[in-house]
Amino acid sequence: MDAGGAGIDELRAQALAALAEADGAEARADWRAHWLGRGDGRLTLRLRALGDAPREERAALGKELNELKALLEREFGAREEDARTRAVAALSGEAAPDVTLPGRPWPAGRLHPVTQTLNDCVAVFAEMGFRTFEGPEVEWAAYNFDAVRIPEDHPARDMWDTIWIDTLIKGERRMLLRTHTSPNQIRAMERSEPPVRVIVPGKCYRQEATDATHEWMLTQLEGLAVDEGVRMSDLKGTLYAFARRLFGEDREIIFHHSYFPFVEPGVEMAIDCFLCRADGSACRTCHGTGWIEVLGAGMVHPEIIENAGYDSARHTGFAFGVGIERVAMLRWGIEDIRHFYQNDLRFLRQF
């Protein structure tokens, strides 16, 4: 008998009996820890205590213990293999899945057509050197209106029917769902010194009576460039290049005068209607005008340049706000904007 307990034969018998009784993966793992565990497995402790055995017995005892260890490891491995084989066999019964059948493919999702169009627009402007950032969808009225020269009582506030947040701050409604991305012109200028060249994509909300080209939730892409010597021709050149990239060489592009309090002068850009090609019919999509408006733009008002702390005698800029759903309509010939948000998979799967 070696120091610390049972003789080798007794130890072997005990270990093998315990292994035979170890039922299940957890019990087998416990058995392994108990007998062969590195820290305090019974056999490990015996091997570690070899130094205490009489010198003349040490070699023989060490050999026997190592043989026992090898035997127990083999037996344990065999039990594990056996358990694995039985698990696989259980799976091949009648109710088991046929592992030889080809897998069922997961239905792959895809990007919404408006998101695809937005990404493409962002990529075009990024190539021209515009940096992207995002602004808040829940916006302060101070940014959405006042900072862009639309004070309370200014008739321009009526241009967009606003969705307000009910919470009162100091007794007043001060927050809203932004009606356009233009407040981010201010945020961009607050953050940096000129030259500034940014785009700001995002959702906007308006209390609209919807029709073929108007939704109550719309996606805009704001653009702003401020530097020394920025001119109207830079704005037109930038927007022409953008429209050519998105719509190709054959489409007609028109600019006409418009009014936005934060630019002077202001313009709108429109593309020829893909449905009626301006044939004078009562087209529902372009309302018989032959044109679909895609963006508002203009030269940043000097007062806004000054409010940002820039010198309007030195710095000038242009800004634009693209309607992304309109761009998507024109690209793919979609006659009604409301298709985008009805979640009809037959429509969405086409893109």
Ligand code: FA5
């Ligand atoms: C604006 O929102 C201005 N902030 C744009 C701007 C930016 C002007 C910078 C000057 C300088 P407007 O309301 O026209 O303007 O909207 C801009 C574009 O958004 C429109 O040309 C149109 O393409 C799109 N849009 C406007 N209202 C809707 C709507 N209800 N549904 C879908 N698209 C819309």
